[in-house]
Amino acid sequence: MNKEQIEYWNADAGRGWAKMQARMDHALTPVTAALFDLARPLPGERAMDIGCGTGETSLALAAAVGEDGAVLGVDISRPMLDVAEARAESLESHAEFQEADAAALPGAADHDLVISRFGVMFFDDPVFALGNIRQHVKIGGRFCFVCWQAPGENGWATLSTAAVAELLPPSPPADPLAPGPFAFAEGSRLEAILEEAGWSDISLVPQDFLMAIGRGEDPIADAVDFSVKIGPAARAIRDGGADVAAKAKAKLAEIYADHLHDGAVALPASIWLVSARRIE
Numbered sequence: 346m347n348k349e350q351i352e353y354w355n356a357d358a359g360r361g362w363a364k365m366q367a368r369m370d371h372a373l374t375p376v377t378a379a380l381f382d383l384a385r386p387l388p389g390e391r392a393m394d395i396g397c398g399t400g401e402t403s404l405a406l407a408a409a410v411g412e413d414g415a416v417l418g419v420d421i422s423r424p425m426l427d428v429a430e431a432r433a434e435s436l437e438s439h440a441e442f443q444e445a446d447a448a449a450l451p452g453a454a455d456h457d458l459v460i461s462r463f464g465v466m467f468f469d470d471p472v473f474a475l476g477n478i479r480q481h482v483k484i485g486g487r488f489c490f491v492c493w494q495a496p497g498e499n500g501w502a503t504l505s506t507a508a509v510a511e512l513l514p515p516s517p518p519a520d521p522l523a524p525g526p527f528a529f530a531e532g533s534r535l536e537a538i539l540e541e542a543g544w545s546d547i548s549l550v551p552q553d554f555l556m557a558i559g560r561g562e563d564p565i566a567d568a569v570d571f572s573v574k575i576g577p578a579a580r581a582i583r584d585g586g587a588d589v590a591a592k593a594k595a596k597l598a599e600i601y602a603d604h605l606h607d608g609a610v611a612l613p614a615s616i617w618l619v620s621a622r623r624i625e
Contacts, residue, residue, distance in 0.1 A: 347446050350467045350524060351421045357583070359422035365575050366399040366428050368558075372571075373462065375554040376491055376616060377402060380462055381409070383618050384489035389413040390457040393481060395447045395490070396420055396464015400429025400440065406460065407433075407440035416440040419447050420464070448474035452481050454623075461490035466528040475542035482623045488544060489620045492529040494551060498615035500604075501556045502526070505578035508596040512589050513581060526577065532617060544621035552616050559601065559610030568610035569597045 353359075362369065370377075380402065386392055386409040394403040397418030407416040418440060420426050426442050433440050443450075448468050459482055468474035482488060496503050522528060529535040532549050539547050559568025573582050573594060582593045601610045 347421070347448060347467065347469050347524070350469075351446065354420075354422035355424065358580070359424040361574055361579065362422070363399060363424040363428045365571070366401075366425075368571060369575065370399070370401045371560075372556050372558055373401075375556075376462060377405065379552055379554075379616075379618055380460060380489065380491050381405065383620055384458060384460050384487065386410050386414075386458055386460075391415045391455060392417075392458040392460065393456050394418040394464075395459060395461040395478060396467070397429060397442065398422070398425045398462075398464070400426075400432050400442065402460060402462045403429065403440045403442065404432060404436060404438050407438045412439060418442045419445050419450060421446050448477055450477065450481070454480060454483050454486075456481050457483060457486050459486070459488045459490075463491060463493070463526070465490055466492050466526060467524045469524060471528070471538050472541045475539060475544070479543050479623055484623060484625065486623050487620065488622070489618075491616045491618055492535070493526050494532075494615040494617055495530040496527050498553075499527075499613065501558060501612040501614050502577050504600050504612060505572040505576060505597060506581070508600060509578045509581045509585070509589070509593050511596070512592050513585060529617065535617065535619070539619075539621050543623070545624040546620075546622040548618075548620045550618040552618055554614050554616070555611035556614040557609045557611045559605075560608065564605060564608060564610045565598050565601050568601045568604075569594050572597055 388411045390410045392406050397403045397420050403418030426444055429442050536547055558571040561567050582590050604610050
């Protein structure tokens with residue numbers, strides 16, 4: 346399952362995210378805080394982090410559950426897991442990591458909590474995948490994650506893709522339900538998927554925040570660099586060649602100048618805060 350995603354996140358995309366670890370974690374600081382407010386991990390709990398990437402949320406989980414607890418971070422991207430494992434070793438964290446597809450990961454129902462920061466929207470069969478994740482959770486256990494709302498609510502994505510679209514030949518519209526960042530954007534569909542996967546006590550709460558993608562001495566240039574290396578426009582810019590890249594950078598700099606406030610380029614973003622339980 347998820348062969349295309351596995352190939353994608355172990356190639357340029359995964360290597361790019363691994364290199365951008367610090368900048369990505371900084372940009373998502375408000376999301377991480379909201380996720381942990383929702384999940385409220387407790388000392389001694391056994392927890393799993395789906396799509397753990399470079400390890401930020403797994404390491405925070407390990408600190409929250411303490412030495413009496415246990416944390417397993419799961420991801421399909423070896424480049425990102427290499428970063429996560431190195432960070433854990435440097436911090437002497439007891440978080441452990443496994444390269445695996447959560448849709449097919451075997452295991453017992455021995456986790457109190459499963460979390461994910463943008464790691465559950467990429468499954469070919471989301472009902473099957475979220476049902477398999479449920480099999481890892483104890484009766485009464487919790488599933489808490491964040492996912493993106495609609496692209497139109499997320500300027501960090503639409504501003505860059507619109508800038509690039511002007512420079513490329515027209516292409517057929519993408520399937521909004523295909524595996525990808527916005528696959529769970531429609532709240533009613535996401536709730537139905539969770540119900541079909543066997544989850545109960547489902548809650549979806551919308552939350553807006555500003556995603557800071559540029560800072561430092563030249564925040565606009567920093568934001569442009571961010572967008573051409575990571576996110577929905579990065580692949581198109583990379584595939585378009587040097588001429589497209591140069592024009593895209595100029596266009597992005599022009600757009601981001603309107604979003605420079607207090608020394609940072611911050612773009613509108615909207616997420617779902619999702620929680621559910623296994624009750625049987």
